[in-house]
Amino acid sequence: MANAIGARRDGDDFQARLFWLKAAHLLDDEGPIQRVGFECGPRGFDDLWVEYDPSHRPKDQYGVPLAKEFFQCKWHVSPGLYTHKDLTEPQFINASTKSLLQRAYAALLDHSTADECALRLKFVTNWRLDPNDRLSSLIRSRSHTLKVDELFEGTTARSATAQIRKLWREHLQLDEIELRRLAAALGFSYFGESLDDMRERLDVTCRAFGLRRVPAESSAVLYDDIVRQWAAQGRNVFDRKLFRKACVQDGLFEGKGDRSVAFGIKSFEHPIDRLEDRCTEVLDLVAEFDNRFIREGATWNATLLPTLQTFLLRAARSHDRIRLAIDAHTTLAFATGAVLNRKSGRVLEIEQRTPSRRLWSPDDESDVIRPSWEVAEYEFASAGADMAIAVSLTHDVEPKVRAYLSALPLPPRTLLTFKPVGGASSSAVASGHHAYQLAEALARRVKAQRESQPETQSRVHLFVAAPNGFTLYLGQHCPLLAPLTLYEFDFEGARDGSYRPSLALP
Numbered sequence: 001m002a003n004a005i006g007a008r009r010d011g012d013d014f015q016a017r018l019f020w021l022k023a024a025h026l027l028d029d030e031g032p033i034q035r036v037g038f039e040c041g042p043r044g045f046d047d048l049w050v051e052y053d054p055s056h057r058p059k060d061q062y063g064v065p066l067a068k069e070f071f072q073c074k075w076h077v078s079p080g081l082y083t084h085k086d087l088t089e090p091q092f093i094n095a096s097t098k099s100l101l102q103r104a105y106a107a108l109l110d111h112s113t114a115d116e117c118a119l120r121l122k123f124v125t126n127w128r129l130d131p132n133d134r135l136s137s138l139i140r141s142r143s144h145t146l147k148v149d150e151l152f153e154g155t156t157a158r159s160a161t162a163q164i165r166k167l168w169r170e171h172l173q174l175d176e177i178e179l180r181r182l183a184a185a186l187g188f189s190y191f192g193e194s195l196d197d198m199r200e201r202l203d204v205t206c207r208a209f210g211l212r213r214v215p216a217e218s219s220a221v222l223y224d225d226i227v228r229q230w231a232a233q234g235r236n237v238f239d240r241k242l243f244r245k246a247c248v249q250d251g252l253f254e255g256k257g258d259r260s261v262a263f264g265i266k267s268f269e270h271p272i273d274r275l276e277d278r279c280t281e282v283l284d285l286v287a288e289f290d291n292r293f294i295r296e297g298a299t300w301n302a303t304l305l306p307t308l309q310t311f312l313l314r315a316a317r318s319h320d321r322i323r324l325a326i327d328a329h330t331t332l333a334f335a336t337g338a339v340l341n342r343k344s345g346r347v348l349e350i351e352q353r354t355p356s357r358r359l360w361s362p363d364d365e366s367d368v369i370r371p372s373w374e375v376a377e378y379e380f381a382s383a384g385a386d387m388a389i390a391v392s393l394t395h396d397v398e399p400k401v402r403a404y405l406s407a408l409p410l411p412p413r414t415l416l417t418f419k420p421v422g423g424a425s426s427s428a429v430a431s432g433h434h435a436y437q438l439a440e441a442l443a444r445r446v447k448a449q450r451e452s453q454p455e456t457q458s459r460v461h462l463f464v465a466a467p468n469g470f471t472l473y474l475g476q477h478c479p480l481l482a483p484l485t486l487y488e489f490d491f492e493g494a495r496d497g498s499y500r501p502s503l504a505l506p
Contacts (some may be wrong), residue, residue: 013195015025019196021205024205052068083135087099109117121186142289152183264281265308267288292488334503341477348473377414391465397465429469486503
């Protein structure tokens with residue numbers, strides 16, 4: 001009994017904190033969110049919904065303006081898996097009659113727009129899709145949406161996709177045209193953070209908007225109960241005016257907000273922290289990718305780099321100190337630094353994701369000596385003249401890089417491996433200042449290597465496993481590394497579980 005009560009309470013807290021992380025942005029009169037609802041709506045997916053201002057709508061996975069997002073939340077006290085079949089069973093979401101898919105379709109019917117804008121019906125849970133379920137491979141890791149074309153590819157009755165469609169179609173009593181329309185609107189987000197992580201993230205949001213902070217030493221979070229009290233009073237739909245009034249009435253304002261102008265760059269979506277909700281301007285490249293892979297017809301150099309340059313140079317013209325939020329491929333983080341390199345005269349700050357956001361900058365520490373690199377050099381029996389660089393900050397990439405290079409018809413002659421003193425880990429980089437020092441040390445080491453062997457070192461091939469903050473600052477040292485080619489790794493094993501070249505600079 002106690003476990004059941006605790007699970008329900010944790011689920012309620014998860015939903016409440018998700019509400020606040022969205023609703024706080026109603027305090028920004030020029031922000032993209034114009035209405036938020038909590039546990040309300042005609043039918044289905046009513047745990048939480050967000051309505052976007054028509055002039056600031058984010059884009060869906062197809063580049064269509066997104067009018068509303070509806071969230072169905074499901075929190076579990078212990079890890080677990082679910083399958084495509086669970087989505088048809090009411091008990092999976094502790095319901096008695098309606099399944100998750102039935103709720104989603106009801107929401108789609110009730111809220112479809114006539115202005116050619118999109119809806120997103122997002123299931124957010126701390127359980128993962130079963131990796132053995134065919135549905136798992138149909139989820140885009142970049143946008144958490146379905147690969148609709150692949151879902152409708154299988155034609156034989158025994159194919160896994162055909163079986164999913166058959167089960168869903170019969171369960172919902174839909175034809176395939178209508179099922180495709182629903183599939184295009186569905187989102188499945190795995191939320192891997194703990195409730196304590198959400199507490200830290202909520203504290204950062206409250207500080208940004210001038211709301212009362214969430215004391216680390218407190219046993220309870222006052223915001224968990226307030227929104228439930230509001231809902232019990234029938235106050236569960238808020239626009240900017242109503243939300244500000246409610247916060248004033250409950251004495252939630254504490255001081256002036258600490259919000260800075262930030263520019264966002266994204267090639268994938270965070271489960272709950274959409275960059276458009278908190279950035280002044282966002283370069284949205286999600287639609288250019290299918291999972292980690294660039295879509296057919298787009299290229300790193302001809303398509304993405306010019307778009308990125310235009311966005312960044314416009315930001316640089318108006319600010320000497322530029323704050324960036326980057327939810328994007330390693331290549332795009334590096335390219336950002338390369339565009340706004342050290343000669344740009346701009347100081348780059350980056351919102352580095354941890355359980356809560358931390359702001360990194362080259363000057364966020366002073367007079368602190370941090371650990372540097374352990375560097376090793378290897379020679380391939382190759383007639384090639386290039387040099388490969390393997391950077392292992394968050395995890396060790398050397399084995400995968402070696403395997404990839406060894407399989408090339410003409411591998412580079414030299415491989416330099418850079419690993420932090422003490423080994424790779426998620427905490428290997430302590431600050432923005434530390435990241436900048438590491439980037440500078442690496443660039444100078446490569447420059448020295450080239451100068452010592454000028455006849456053998458041509459192009460640098462760069463493989464990086466690191467926080468985007470480090471990769472950004474390494475990009476600022478691009479003149480010392482170029483000419484170079486960057487590489488992206490197939491983490492999900494969707495194709496070959498290896499590397500492939502991305503951007504070539506200059």
